[in-house]
Amino acid sequence: MSDSDPTRGFSKDAVRNFNASAGDDSRGGMNDVARQVASQYRRDTMSPIMVSGVLRMVELALLFLSGLCIYFYYVGFFNHLAWQYPLAIAAASSLAVVLLDVTDCYQIVSVMRPLANFGRLLMVWAGTFALMALTAFAMKMSQDYSRLVFGTWFVVGFTLIFGLRLVMSKLIRRWARDGRMERRAVIVGGGTAAEVLIRSVEKQPYNDIRICGIFDDRGDKRSPPIVAGYPKLGTVSELIEFARIARIDMLIVSLPLTAESRVLQLLKKLWVLPVDIRLSAHSNALQFRPRAYSYIGSVPMLDIFDRPINDWDSVAKRAFDIVFSIIGIIVFSPVMLATAIAIKLDSKGPVLFHQKRHGFNNEIIEVYKFRSMYTDKADPTAKQTVTRNDPRVTRVGRFIRKTSIDELPQLFNSLFGSLSLVGPRPHAIAAQSHNLLYNEVVDGYFARHKVKPGVTGWAQINGWRGEMDTNEKIRMRTEYDLYYIENWSLLFDLRILFLTPIRLLNTENAY
Known part of the structure; x- marks a missing residue:
């Protein structure tokens, strides 16, 4: 069983009941109150992890530059120990940031309380200088360095750090x-269990959790419409639609101790969302084997699912997309120019074809392609799959589809941010197999959309490209996409990117 299986760790009876009810996923529309609440949370927020990470970089730069300026002022511009001084200043600045991190000075709670952490900051900065002096003494180099330079830096550096933290706290x-x-956060499950959880979370000092509402399938008799001052916004099926609109970071499942089967039913529906899913630890009677625990203040949670490619990983992946998209556009610009001319000469109509597809979190995006069909026979919805010798495809279209040249304009999608360079390939909204939408064929299909879709992907370089004429092909493509999401890394992206041209030589399934 893969790590993404939501039934992992539960008893066999519960899993049997869970699977029996897994197909019951009626999707009603949200009520007006839930839609209004969701619209209030459309805007993205700043991640505390990102904020503390940027603070690390800013403090490192401040310490290094202030030390360098003091060295230039007292000693001159690289007049004495031209590389030793900058190296010592850089080493001390890096050591200070590491020690601040080890002593939890970059936790948001600490940053918000600079006066309470004044002594700890001073101790770390003094400890840095003590270690630096000890190292210089052991290497018999202490006499070479100016005490005035480092004494001044001690005062200036600490003043800068503390001043920055006063500003950051505000x-x-x-x-x-x-x-x-x-x-x-959204609470899944109402009643007394949810009330206890909400009260516990709200008691935490400097709490950064904002509870947006409660979703529960049970009626008002078992799950009151208002719990601890928060409204019940709808059912769990409506929560999926809510999370598509609102920028939710976390779902906290809070159910009674005996609700093992119900928890499994919920996870079956919710794991497709790109959010952290936590199980309130007061449900510890469940036979669940979590990989890790996390805490909201002192409230323990069981980590069920983590949002993939989040925080700094998302920054690294976006930088990867920009750099390699620009390289790709430059390298393939002659091919794209020649293709545009060939399309114009071959048939009437525009060079580019725009198609609406599912993007990250099921958002609708517009993807660019070179037009490969006759204009009057084009199928923007992709409801009818392209087959071998399809009469709708032009002569040039057959060639560019087989070689995937028709996909090259998607490098611009990647550069602008609607696609990633590597990820699950986006399918057209109305794409079908035997008159069934793909999400009706594959259970958990929308879990592919927990990350941004890609120009190329792990499924494509493993042969699952082209015509999806059987349910098995759709299932295999989804399985490979989910494997990619669970095992993502920049090296994995590089591997897929460099294997793509080689694997595209196999045109067996491309029409």
């Missing part, structure tokens, strides 16, 4: 008030 409090830096 900024973070303002961002928290404005809703720009918070973790948005």
